[in-house]
Amino acid sequence: MEAGLLWFCNWSTLAVCAALKLPQIYAQLAARSARGISLPSLLLELAGFLVFLRYQCYYGNPLLTYLEYPILIAQDIILLLCVFHFNGNMKQAIPYMAVFVSSWFLLSLRTWLVDLAMNLSTLISAASKFAQLQYLWKVQDSGAVSALTWGLSAYTCATRIITTLLTSSDFTILTRFVVMLALNIWVTATVLRYRKTSAKAE
Template identity: 25%
Template sequence: MTSITRNLPWFIKDLGVSIVGDKCYVSLVENLNIEDVECLKYSLSKGLGLGIVVGGAVMKVPQLLLILNAKSARGLSLPAYVLETLSYAITLAYSARNHFPFSTYGENLFLTIQNVLITLLIVYYAPPTQQQHRGLTTPTPRPTGLLVAMVAIVLVNAFALSVVPASVLALLQLSTVPMSLFSKVPQIAQNHRARSTGQLSAVAVLAQIGGCAARLFTTAQEVGDPVVSAGFALALLLNVVLGVQMWVYWGTDSAVPSARDLVQDKVYEKDLGRGEKVDIVVPPQSPAATQTAHQVQPASYGRKWARKVD
């Protein structure tokens, strides 16, 4: 068997060496030494790391599609996504500038891009605060100015992280631990208040749980940075809480009030505050009740009235 593994095509050998290194490739592939525990752990870490990078490229795509299809970001916390995006960006810059293997942080590149898009969609689909002062048929204006400001902030932060001194970047990386905490707490609190997860994607939450668990292993094997490991451990814990909320609130969705209901509620609250009398009109309960009311009147009323006018 070793005569075959030692004579594999050059492109297979080069690929294997680029992933696990020359030493582990010779030990595991060419010599079939499955008792080399260190190389087995290192190869497993590399495989998981590459899988996480590939998964990270599409991890938030279900969340993006969910928002676009529903044309709503209801249930998603803007502060949570802003902090999470900043945490991803800092970890990406810290790992790249410390020349860590790309397989240990590559997903942060894709997650940062996807989170920026989700954050902009949350701003775009945010409900207007002055809806009660417009007509019910007036189209809702989109916050174009705020979107432009958000894009400018993203570009400025990206430039700052690329030029900030290494010592400052290390402190920023340390701040990602509490940042991860505060990025998940608003979303967890919002889910708890609404007793619903809104447009939060179950696929994205489960993928984050699996990714954080795998990252703990790969970071310990290839990087050994306790700050990075602590960040992934805390993120895993909070993502598990989100996963539990998805399971508890599954199938329960709070009703979304219409624009007309919001206007009527505001007028009602305003009149009550002034102590004015509010007339409540109860509409017919069903079409059948309306039809019965018409049937009570004689059909000849219309004709008698016509003769009377003549």
């Protein structure tokens, strides 16, 4: 029973994450605009993903419990480049990319460093969700933000809570996913709320 549940959670998470950001990328390309997307939120999310992936690699956790993160990082980079493109400042992407690449190597220099970064990554990822929420509250328009992407993110957090409980029971990882689940649901609800408001206004 547990083995079957673990298999389902791992593979369904991978399947969902393979296309997780595609609705958001498509919505942005279709609108030819980055309207509604918070750049600070995206940068913080990418930082959180990188730290989490580095932590998992550093401690040699089972590959299937974090295999979706390289996929998510690649999709976030594409999304980030789209935001820079539609905002007309592609050159600004270069310093951010340099910081992210160098951070990957610096994090593994000391065990305490990667542990501290992992604890902070939950706060960073939570801050990314709050940045998106704050932006939505400010403009009261979900614009090119995809509710499907945020809803799927909530699903992957739920499945990762289960896989963490069934494998490592790492409290730090578990806390991260519980917090992210709650915030992803909140963002999804906010996007849907402002989409209905925009539709009524039109």
